[in-house]
Amino acid sequence: xxxxxxxxxxxxxxxxxxxxxxxxxxxxxxxxxxxxxxxxxxxxxxxxxxxxxxxxxxxxxxxxxxxxxxxxxxxxxxxxxxxxxxxxxxxxxxxxxxxxxxxxxxxxxxxxxxxxxxxxxxxxxxxxxxxxxxxxxxxxxxxxxxxxxxxxxxxxxxxxxxxxxxxxxxxxxxxxxxxxxxxxxxx
Amino acid sequence: xxxxxxxxxxxxxxxxxxxxxxxxxxxxxxxxxxxxxxxxxxxxxxxxxxxxxxxxxxxxxxxxxxxxxxxxxxxxxxxxxxxxxxxxxxxxxxxxxxxxxxxxxxxxxxxxxxxxxxxxxxxxxxxxxxxxxxxxxxxxxxxxxxxxxxxxxxxxxxxxxxxxxxxxxxxxxxxxxxxxxxxxxxx
Ligand SMILES: [Zn+2]
Ligand SMILES: [Zn+2]
Numbered sequence: 001x002x003x004x005x006x007x008x009x010x011x012x013x014x015x016x017x018x019x020x021x022x023x024x025x026x027x028x029x030x031x032x033x034x035x036x037x038x039x040x041x042x043x044x045x046x047x048x049x050x051x052x053x054x055x056x057x058x059x060x061x062x063x064x065x066x067x068x069x070x071x072x073x074x075x076x077x078x079x080x081x082x083x084x085x086x087x088x089x090x091x092x093x094x095x096x097x098x099x100x101x102x103x104x105x106x107x108x109x110x111x112x113x114x115x116x117x118x119x120x121x122x123x124x125x126x127x128x129x130x131x132x133x134x135x136x137x138x139x140x141x142x143x144x145x146x147x148x149x150x151x152x153x154x155x156x157x158x159x160x161x162x163x164x165x166x167x168x169x170x171x172x173x174x175x176x177x178x179x180x181x182x183x184x185x186x187x
Numbered sequence: 188x189x190x191x192x193x194x195x196x197x198x199x200x201x202x203x204x205x206x207x208x209x210x211x212x213x214x215x216x217x218x219x220x221x222x223x224x225x226x227x228x229x230x231x232x233x234x235x236x237x238x239x240x241x242x243x244x245x246x247x248x249x250x251x252x253x254x255x256x257x258x259x260x261x262x263x264x265x266x267x268x269x270x271x272x273x274x275x276x277x278x279x280x281x282x283x284x285x286x287x288x289x290x291x292x293x294x295x296x297x298x299x300x301x302x303x304x305x306x307x308x309x310x311x312x313x314x315x316x317x318x319x320x321x322x323x324x325x326x327x328x329x330x331x332x333x334x335x336x337x338x339x340x341x342x343x344x345x346x347x348x349x350x351x352x353x354x355x356x357x358x359x360x361x362x363x364x365x366x367x368x369x370x371x372x373x374x
């Protein structure tokens with residue numbers, strides 16, 4: 001799970017200038033040499049609250065941001081996959097676990113940072129789990145043992161709450177970002 | 188509503204080559220001159236089935252793709268907005284109508300074209316509507332008068348069906364893409 005895009009050198013400032021392309025109605029980063037328009041649209045983060053019996057699969061992050069903090073498996077959705085497929089892929093990559101994806105627990109817009117987080121409920125198909133390259137450790141924890149003060153991102157907190165609120169049901173609207181949320185720098 | 192990104196000159200092929208950047212695990216388009224990585228992530232389309240009493244707001248497209256066909260207001264989500272705000276903006280831009288956004292009717296992944304369509308139910312706050320610059324005309328139509336054979340995009344069809352299926356309720360999971368859907372060229 002990453003709340004910031006992967007490391008990326010910014011477009012050279014002298015090459016990309018912000019202007020409104022013809023037929024568009026807002027500024028885009030346009031290459032001054034060839035006219036290439038670097039559309040920058042909101043990014044989707046997909047992940048899952050994964051259950052084995054009534055324990056929840058958490059992973060401790062091996063990488064920035066929020067190295068050492070706990071998360072549910074989640075990360076940037078990639079081209080060519082559905083959000084559910086992306087969530088299952090992140091579970092596989094970060095916690096070496098296999099899941100069946102269930103209902104959408106939460107759909108959390110983070111408008112100030114141009115992200116939308118989509119977190120599903122998932123059922124592990126076996127209790128096996130282990131840290132992938134982006135995780136220090138993984139654990140199946142009971143609700144009472146969730147390390148609330150060591151969660152990596154606000155949306156993980158919200159998703160765990162929305163999971164509890166909707167547990168056992170498949171007929172509910174996904175939870176959303178609390179209206180009073182404001183972004184704070186994470187490290 | 189556009190199912191293809193707005194007109195955009197492709198990156199000059201000799202400049203951008205696909206390779207796996209350091210620390211990444213899949214190919215990206217990387218500029219051969221400066222190393223700029225053009226991350227190309229799935230795009231979000233946001234829109235709304237807008238109701239005045241029990242009639243539905245449709246707009247006839249003035250632009251490609253699917254010029255002349257009918258749609259519900261929808262388009263690319265922009266940075267700095269939530270999906271619901273984006274949907275309300277598209278209603279304003281394409282049909283000059285004001286709405287209150289309600290539940291998420293459908294979340295339709297179109298993995299082969301790297302899009303996710305999110306369609307909400309919305310209530311018009313007045314019966315006023317009129318074509319914006321991207322529409323030829325707008326209309327409030329009864330269910331029986333929906334021009335099913337002249338709808339612009341499959342996701343519009345699905346969203347109208349999922350709206351009918353969930354009408355009057357706010358406790359349901361959003362509908363999804365039919366498993367047998369395959370992309371077909373639209374013009
Ligand atoms: Zn250029
Ligand atoms: Zn370059």
